Amino acid sequence: MGRKSFRGRKGKSKGSDPRSNGKGYPETVKDNATFKAYYKNQNILPDEEFDEFYSTLQTTLPTTFRITGTRSNAIQLREVIQNVLVPSMQSIEVDGQTYQPPMSIPWYPDNLGWQVNAPRTVLRRSQEFSKFQKFIVSETEAGNISRQEAVSMVPPLLMDIKPHMWVLDMCAAPGSKTAQIIEAVHANDLLNEIPTGLVVANDADYKRSHMLVHQSKRLQSPCFMATNHFGQQIPTMHVRDENGKTVAWQFDRVLCDVPCSGDGTLRKNEMIWNDWTQGQALGLHRTQVQIFLRGAQLTKVGGRIVYSTCSFNPIENEAVVAEVLRLTNGALELKDVSHELPELKRKPGLTTWKVMNKDGEYLTSFDDIKEKRQRFRFPASAFPPENAESMHLERCLRIYPHQQNTGGFFVAVFDKVKPLTAADRVHEGNQIDAHEIQQSETKEEELVEAVGGGDDEEVTTPQAEEQTTTSLPATTITAAEETAETKMDETPGSKRPAEESNNQAKKKQKQDVPKIQEAPFQLMAPDNPDVQKLTDYFGIDPKFPRDQYILRCEESAKNRTIYYCSKSVKAVLESKDLERLHIVNTGVRLFVRQGSLEDSNEIAPFRLTADGLPLLERVLVDDRRKIAISDEEDLKTLLMKVMPIIDTFSKETQEKLKNLDVGSCIFEFDVAKAFNKPLNKSLSLSLPIWKGRSSVNVLINKHDKRSLCQRIFGVTGSDNDNTNNTKVNTNNDVDDQSKPQDQQTSASKETTTAE
Ligand SMILES: C[S@@+](CC[C@H](N)C(=O)[O-])C[C@H]1O[C@@H](n2cnc3c(N)ncnc32)[C@H](O)[C@@H]1O
Known part of the structure; x- marks a missing residue:
């Protein structure tokens, strides 16, 4: 796996590349044979559809945005767009071509999500489009509009959030989805009361966690809290419930929008064409499982947890889902959401896939790896499970760019149906003494740490799926920094043979992010x-x-x-x-x-x-x-x-x-x-x-x-x-x-x- 960083890419811009666009850096060639072959081999789509998928990836993404802010403010703004601006933009002609006005995204509720299909050059050259553009810029600056990829709006919509709910967003920055969550908690704002819900938005990156504050500022929610932890290390907090009893905090809704390789954002982040490797997915797999597993522990029985990525890769998607379903042993149920957001086109999750080794060979099972070093390198859980059918992996949502002119996304929705933790058992009325609770909590944390397998090399993730008002540098995440002491043989039901782990060098106990002293x-x-x-x-x-x-x-x-x-x-x-x-x-x-x-x-x-x-x-x-x-x-x-x-x-x-x-x-x-x-x-x-x-x-x-x-x-x-x-x-x-x-x-x- 390469140790490339997107930041290094600028170095490629020098010289007199014949493909240079005159701005000092070369035009990206929107083609990558390895990427193409990899996904063809994975059978993510039928052959006849694959070409359309690939050619859509080579086109520019339309601009999309969400009207945000308090409910009444958002509705006022929608009316200006719908009743004043859009009517003046019917069938605009530029250079002999007719462009349609911006349209509301059909599956986004209340016409608060919008898509502009005309390219930027056209926006500048038509008086009507240009007026619209200015309006969008100034409302974005004021925080009333949030530029966000259409598909990135999907996960919060599938969370079914109500104003009384406690919601945890585990990897939240820069906060586009957090804003949607806050809006949902404040959906009854006209009732004139502060919701009883809570929104905890967390991010492992300290600087990025401050972006959450900026993003949520417009919403002015007294129910909001931004935190800075590794998602897999979010602490168990003991709080008083409505009856005055002290219990471990648990959430009605949890979102795990995990760090990922981000190839679903290719249309926007062109550098991925140059940098894509399958190894990025392998390197992130373990962290993704850990975050999701911690999220599952923090979800209430009867609550819902949503896992999402902006990647097409089954190793970051269905493989993570399968591993967490296995580790949680029946506590989570993958939910059929085919009837929700009916206008959103999607494809079912994959039930089988392959893992590519460093020689470019496709392996279907962990047993196919003969070389010892290689066996150690691969997370066993990256391979498809034997019981994929009973897990109903087809219930996952895969959203492909050619289906409705968007980016790519993966979403899976789960109900927590059985207790998994001490907190669950206490919640269900079981009498457990304080000592036993503490022991169980420690074990739960250890289980997350023990999630095994995978590569500890540095992985670069393009965190660019979110287009917010603030432009971000790509974030480099070192999987090694985030991984736990690997205790494969201690992981319940671990698929990795114990002999492998015996040989494994003991690594440092994982630490959470260092606490930055904030004013309390x-x-x-x-x-x-x-x-x-x-x-x-x-x-x-x-x-x-x-x-x-x-x-x-x-x-x-x-x-x-x-x-x-x-x-x-x-x-x-x-x-x-x-x-x-x-x-x-x-x-x-x-x-x-x-x-x-x-x-x-x-x-x-x-x-x-x-x-x-x-x-x-x-x-x-x-x-x-x-x-x-x-x-x-x-x-x-x-x-x-x-x-x-x-x-x-x-x-x-x-x-x-x-x-x-x-x-x-x-x-x-x-x-x-x-x-x-x-x-x-x-x-x-x-x-x-x-x-x-x-x-x-x-x-x-x-x-x-x-x-x-x-x-x-x-x-x-x-x-x-x-x-x-x-x-x-x-x-x-x-x-x-x-x-x-x-x-x-x-x-x-x-x-x-x-x-
Ligand atoms: C895909 S982005 C999240 C996008 C965000 N949900 C949104 O809609 O705006 C992933 C985020 O995870 C953060 N991250 C990386 N590793 C993490 C970890 N171990 N725990 C929590 N957050 C992590 C990154 O800093 C990044 O902000």
Whole structure:
């Protein structure tokens, strides 16, 4: 297996390659004979279909995106696309060719997934497409649209998530699927209550785990928590259940969207044409089994677990499924989901496949490997199981690019039907003493570590299946770093002969990722004087739970930012095992303290944040800090001028402003009523404002401002400058803007948070 890294690929760009595209790097030749022969040999498709599959891989992938954000926001945006933009893009002709408008993805619920078939060059050259393109760019920047491969949207849709569920996303970054999970947990947002569910999004890569925070930010979920562990090492946390009993945490839904070789993304990641080897799949197989097995342990009996990859390779797909079904011994059942998402075209999972050795020979069974070293090298579980039929591997979903002009994906859905762990047995009402529980938990962890076989060489995975707003470098994952002390002969039912493992060099006990010291999250006491102050100042419903406010305690920013979390997050934060959990982020940032900590006599000690507004707005009992505005010009002034002075507003708004003390407040505006367009549904817009002595300042970032201007006034950011002779302040992000004009102190200090 090669030790190639995608990063090294750039080196190939030098020189005067005749195929150079003039940009200094060669055009990729979209052909790979080994890849082609390998998959032909695997019989992934009938011969007559294989050519269509292969030629589709050589074409460019259409752009697809998902409308994200809170339910009501997503619906508003969908209406702009459906009713304003798409009708203006019918049968556009460019260079004599007619292009169809963007279309909603037929199998994605509620028309919130979209596909644009016109190539980029066309998007630029047609006025209508170009306007659409600008709209998409600005909404993506504002976080309302997430570019995501269509097929990557499938796994969360098959999880059947409900707002009360605890959901674990084991390999979550950059977080496209996590966003879908959060949306599902918040599907009942209009009910005005915080869901009882929990979303834990984990990633082994510390930097990438921070991308989860960015991706989920728009959704502002108090039920969300980002963590940083190897998926196979996610710790057992003991939390209090609704009856006050301490139990090991378990999840109703688990997603294992594991690191994979990623050849399903060939249409987007052209470098795979050069770098593909079967060895990548073999090197990842063991890690994939380990992650999936840990996921199975953490799933509740009666819960559902979904395994997915963006690879065509059976070694990363059906072989992993078969091995975990074997190891879990009847606790998991591969589910028939043929009736779900009926418009999604898919093929059944493979029931047999081959493993290629280093000489390019195809082997069908572990016994075919004669050479000792080779026997050690291959994970026995990479080969097809003898009882494939009883496992119903055909119930797995294979999605091929030529079926509906997408990337490739593999998904398998499982019900957990029987207990597997001590936690399962406790959940079922069995009396087990603490010592026995602890022993069982240790054994469960050991079982994951003992998952055997495979190569420990460095494996490079193209983690590029997710197109989000942030572009990523390819991540290199060292399988060796992630693999456990190999105890093949101790693995129950291991197919690897014990004699092999006896010869095996003992490797280092696997460690989890090193814990990076984050500022800890700490629950505030309900009688904390700040909580009381805030309740009185904003008019927060006294029934709104006061024991879910959190502080992030970092010396430099102590008590400066106040977050709010759900009951479920609170249960985790109260766990006696909290030290074991590497939390990267949690809670919604609600308030930031103004001025210095000592300055306790301030009239308005806290500023409301844009992040916290959707949550806070729902629990205000009166209008003491709200101003309703109905004049379109007032809204324009607010969004297009930098800290407009109060005298520039309409008389009515001036009057309301003058009656309000200096401090945070909320502007409410009924867009549809004021304009009667472009939306045909009522759009009530709330904006967080700092009201100073003589001016006001809207506390949202430049992207949100631009997106609002575009939706409400139909102009893009750049148009604003031209048509209104006013400049949208492009320098003022939230933090700059949030500095009240009348109270400007040392700028950055004031907005320091522990994030
Ligand atoms: C296919 S990507 C996940 C994509 C993600 N689910 C999404 O939809 O945006 C795989 C992720 O697994 C992470 N990863 C690699 N090894 C891991 C491990 N042992 N445990 C958990 N995460 C791992 C990588 O950092 C990468 O972000």
